[in-house]
Amino acid sequence: MSKKVGFAVIYRWRLHPGKEQQFRQAWEHGTLLLMTKRGGLGSRLHQAEDGTWVAYAQWPNRETWEQARDLGSVDAEISRLMSDAETEEFSPIFLTPVADHLKHARG
Numbered sequence: 001m002s003k004k005v006g007f008a009v010i011y012r013w014r015l016h017p018g019k020e021q022q023f024r025q026a027w028e029h030g031t032l033l034l035m036t037k038r039g040g041l042g043s044r045l046h047q048a049e050d051g052t053w054v055a056y057a058q059w060p061n062r063e064t065w066e067q068a069r070d071l072g073s074v075d076a077e078i079s080r081l082m083s084d085a086e087t088e089e090f091s092p093i094f095l096t097p098v099a100d101h102l103k104h105a106r107g
Helices: 020-036 063-071 076-085
Strands: 007-015 043-047 053-057 087-088 093-095
Touching: 007 020, 007 043, 007 063, 020 043, 020 053, 020 063, 053 063, 076 087
Parallel strands: none
Antiparallel strands: 007 053, 007 087, 007 093, 043 053
């Protein structure tokens, strides 16, 4: 792996119909804050075919993620908006990459 990502987390949610844009905007702002204030490497948000929303977040290592988690919400209003949009939040899935063959965009 040329750019080593030492830890990743998958998050999943079900959302209230009509709250998708609210959730997406809050998630985008929260992700940017986690990158600038807590050491996150970024995240991708997806909508799955089963209707759930899935985010894949990358961190330099598990310790950085744990420190960010232990500090609590990066922004209370963002957390409130996301929670308000959710009908269900699933347990996170923790991943340690063993091979990386994604083509990374330049720029």
